[in-house]
Amino acid sequence: xxxxxxxxxxxxxxxxxxxxxxxxxxxxxxxxxxxxxxxxxxxxxxxxxxxxxxxxxxxxxxxxxxxxxxxxxxxxxxxxxxxxxxxxxxxxxxxxxxxxxxxxxxxxxxxxxxxxxxxxxxxxxxxxxxxxxxxxxxxxxxxxxxxxxxxxxxxxxxxxxxxxxxxxxxxxxxxxxxxxxxxxxxxxxxxxxxxxxxxxxxxxxxxxxxxxxxxxxxxxxxxxxxxxxxxxxxxxxxxxxxxxxxxxxxxxxxxxxxxxxxxxxxxxxxxxxxxxxxxxxxxxxxxxxxxxxxxxxxxxxxxxxxxxxxxxxxxxxxxxxxxxxxxxxxxxxxxxxxxxxxxxxxxxxxxxxxxxxxxxxxxxxxxxxxxxxx
Numbered sequence: 001x002x003x004x005x006x007x008x009x010x011x012x013x014x015x016x017x018x019x020x021x022x023x024x025x026x027x028x029x030x031x032x033x034x035x036x037x038x039x040x041x042x043x044x045x046x047x048x049x050x051x052x053x054x055x056x057x058x059x060x061x062x063x064x065x066x067x068x069x070x071x072x073x074x075x076x077x078x079x080x081x082x083x084x085x086x087x088x089x090x091x092x093x094x095x096x097x098x099x100x101x102x103x104x105x106x107x108x109x110x111x112x113x114x115x116x117x118x119x120x121x122x123x124x125x126x127x128x129x130x131x132x133x134x135x136x137x138x139x140x141x142x143x144x145x146x147x148x149x150x151x152x153x154x155x156x157x158x159x160x161x162x163x164x165x166x167x168x169x170x171x172x173x174x175x176x177x178x179x180x181x182x183x184x185x186x187x188x189x190x191x192x193x194x195x196x197x198x199x200x201x202x203x204x205x206x207x208x209x210x211x212x213x214x215x216x217x218x219x220x221x222x223x224x225x226x227x228x229x230x231x232x233x234x235x236x237x238x239x240x241x242x243x244x245x246x247x248x249x250x251x252x253x254x255x256x257x258x259x260x261x262x263x264x265x266x267x268x269x270x271x272x273x274x275x276x277x278x279x280x281x282x283x284x285x286x287x288x289x290x291x292x293x294x295x296x297x298x299x300x301x302x303x304x305x306x307x308x309x310x311x312x313x314x315x316x317x318x319x320x321x322x323x324x325x326x327x328x329x330x331x332x333x334x335x336x337x338x339x340x341x342x343x344x345x346x347x348x349x350x351x352x353x354x355x356x357x358x359x360x361x362x363x364x365x366x367x368x369x370x371x372x373x374x
Contacts, residue, residue: 002339003016003356003357004356004360005338005339005340005358006341006353006354006356006357007350007352007353008342008352009316009352009353009354009357010156010181010204011203011350012204013184013204013205013207013271014354014355015271015275015354015355015356017274018271021271024270025266025267025269029044029266032044047265047266048262050269051265051266051269051272052068052214054269055202055272058183058188059188059189059190059198060189061216062219064219064250064251064252065190065217065218065252066216067215067252068212068214068261068264068265069199069214071102071201071210071211071213072103072199072213073105076103076147076176076178077106078215078227078255079176079197079225080106080110081227081229082226082227082228082255083145083224087144087145088115088116088144089114089116090116091142091145092119092140092143092144093117093118093144093145093147094138094143094145094147095118095120095147095149096121096130096135097123097130098129098130098149098152098154098155098157099147104120107147119143121134121135128154128157128306128319132163132164139167140171143168143171143173144174145174145175146176147176148161148165148176148178149177149178149181150178150179150181150182151179151181151182151314151315153180153181154306154319154345154348154350155306156181156307156315156316156317156318157307157313157314157315158182158308158312158313160313165194174196174197176195176198177197178198179199180203181315181316181317182205182315182316183200184206184207187280194218196217196218196221197215197216197217197218199213199215199216200213201214202264205316206275207271207274208267208268208271208272209264209271210264211261211267212264212265212268215255216252217255219251222251222254223250225254227248227254227257229257230248230257231256231257231259232259233253233257233260234246234256236249236253283355287316287353287354289359290353290358291317291353293362294353294362294365295307295309297362298318298320301366301369301370303321304320304321306321306348317350317352318352319348319349319350320349320351322344322347322348322373323347326372326373327347328344328347328348330372331369331373332344334368335368335369339364340364340368
């Protein structure tokens, strides 16, 4: 399968040679880890650090501010549970109704235990995404923390991040960003505007694997955090065995707890190395050309567009609503045997063209979709 009609970059990213590179990395790991000598950790830890360094470059983050996690949800929990005791008690945590649902599930489960009120900014009647103005109206001085979904996974709506962060600073809130749907495609800088923490995964535009999440925490915040899950890697010197002399590392290592899981980082490192060697401006331009083609297709077929038309207000995906008379899951299934890969949420068709997708692939999608909707 060529991948010319692969539209799943909002879910799992692909690049030429990914299968070969991933297989080679895992084969190297298997040989190294199964060799009866003492070289394992000396080989693994530098590779894990290279993964962290790749992510730090993407985020424009300073050394000692990024570490590995298993998932976006775990990243968020690590920060929430490490905040100074009582910081959230009696206050509000603010999130949009179009956030990644897993983050909302986490907040619901923690609200009573940590004593905060969860305020979810709703969608307007008939709207596909939370309007920035509605989020700002709900962001009052009682908000102790706001989680900003940079780009929605169901509409590709991109918030006005500088405006949001400026407002949050006036409110005195901690500000976190979930950048999962844009990381690696849309330029991002943790300092412009300056946020308190950022969470993401390597799965999507970064073309990585499951289990390769990351968390960034601002140096201004790190020193105030006391992670709930502490362990030998949380220390300045992990090889301190004096159980009466534990102290947290001064940097992001305090979030690392026990022996770090490395498999996700090692499996994703080839993809991150590939990404680092690319012309990122060209990748974005390629995406913009194909998303414009998808918008034209939607207009020609009179399919409602859920994604903003303005490039500055969207990520790299185009989401369309198909008629109720044609179940979206059925359309996805009909496209699959034709080598056209996408997915759906209810009646929303999610289309995300990336480096392997081509103009011809978009045209094949248009032809097949017209047939499926006939």
